[in-house]
Amino acid sequence: MKTLLLAVTGMSPQVITETLWAIHHEQGAWPAEIQLITTSEGGKRAIDGLLAQGHLxxxxxxxxxxxPLFxxxxxxxxxGAEDLPVDDARSRADHEALADFIMSKVAExxxxxxxxxxxSLAGGRKTMTYYFGYAMSLFGRDQDCxxxxxxxxxxxxxxxxxxxxATQPPVTSRDGRTLETSAAEVVLADIPFVRLSDSLSPDMRDLAxxxxxxxxxxxxxxxxxPNQIRVELNVGEQALAVFKQGKTEALAHIKLASKPTFALMWVLIEAHMEGDHSLERRRLDSQGNEVPDRSMALMLLEKLFPLCGQTIPPNCVQLEALLKALSDYAELNDANFMRTLETLSGxxxxxxxxxxxxxxxxALRNALPDPLATLLSPxxxxxxxxxxxxEASKKDQNPSYRFRLNADQFVIKNT
Incomplete structure (x- = not known):
């Protein structure tokens, strides 16, 4: 397995050679490559000190x-905020950009x-090292350190x-003392960190x-x-949007590409908002045999019409009539959808x-961290x-699909 030394640096590229020296003397995995995340000035100093002056x-x-490759x-x-190289991260906008950049690079x-x-957290400003360490908690795997x-x-x-x-000349300390470089002690400190990467799906990593x-x-x-969450079901976009209460900018969009799947989510959310507890996983008769739920099929068909850009014909209220009207559309446009209608016919x-x-x-797990996806799932x-x-247990009779959020935390947007 290839080892990469990844570091944030500021005005002191020396942290790279110091880290490498410590890795060597503590018999750690020697990196085949070095990559740096830094400011434009930090990049110039790294090129000058590590490459031009030949210290590496x-x-x-x-x-x-x-x-190592470098x-x-x-x-x-x-x-930075205007998509220009940051000279020195001092403004709030630059620090926001710094956080986004570090997270994206570590995720990649x-x-x-x-x-x-x-x-390596040895270089860079305090906020750089904080963001870097946090990004490693979010995306770091078992093999990373x-x-x-x-x-x-x-x-x-x-x-x-x-x-x-042992071969370089002495250096002068900040208080004017002459110091032999060979007398310095450099110790590699391993930093334990909480790995949260299992809570992020591959799609969520890409989204980062x-x-x-x-x-x-x-x-x-x-x-x-959970009380801070608001979920908007947008019929026109065939998607869910997740908001923080009181905010107008969505934090996530979850596209449900299948019309039947989106129609089901619409039916479930509408039932939850209305306090309807009738949407069971399966209905059983007195002998324990499953009975097809025609009322749920009717609800789904009513939702499928607008999703297909169709209008329910006048006086078309029976299951069979709705199926016939939608079948004419499906037969011309979507063979998979036609099979769904055949399945729902009974x-x-x-x-x-x-x-x-x-x-x-x-779909929720692919777009959201696992704990949030679980909270929003039926x-x-x-x-x-x-x-x-x-939440139902195995012994509960006839549980129904509902949501963990309160009914007033959902909004249905039809346009």
């Missing part, structure tokens, strides 16, 4: 290690299962000190490259505060309903003696 090559020669193309300069690299990331280097007193942030060299760091953190935190059964519920849950629930909804 000199270190590798002195400790007899192969030179050049200007592996220096990622953060772009962590998608490579053949890559081990050694993330996080570290810092500890430098003995007097040697920190000295422009001429790159590593404890296009949404902001702030948006992702809000989504991750929302599951802990009423909804668990054989059709269960896979559709799975499709909804999968689930089987029962009504307690006090009239409250609670």
């Amino acid at each position: 090559q000199r270190l590798c020669d002195e400790i007899d290690r192969p030179l 050049d200007a193309s592996r220096i990622h300069v953060v772009t 690299l962590a998608n490579d299962e053949k890559l081990q990331i050694h993330a 996080l570290s810092h280097v500890l430098i003995s007193e007097g040697y920190e942030n000295l422009q001429d000190f790159y590593y404890p060299s 490259r296009s949404i902001s760091f702030r948006q992702l953190v809000i989504l991750l935190n929302m599951a802990a505060h 009423g909804v059964t668990s054989n059709w309903l269960t896979p559709q519920i799975s499709n909804i849950r999968k 689930t089987l629930m029962t009504i307690t003696a006090e009239g409250q909804l609670e």
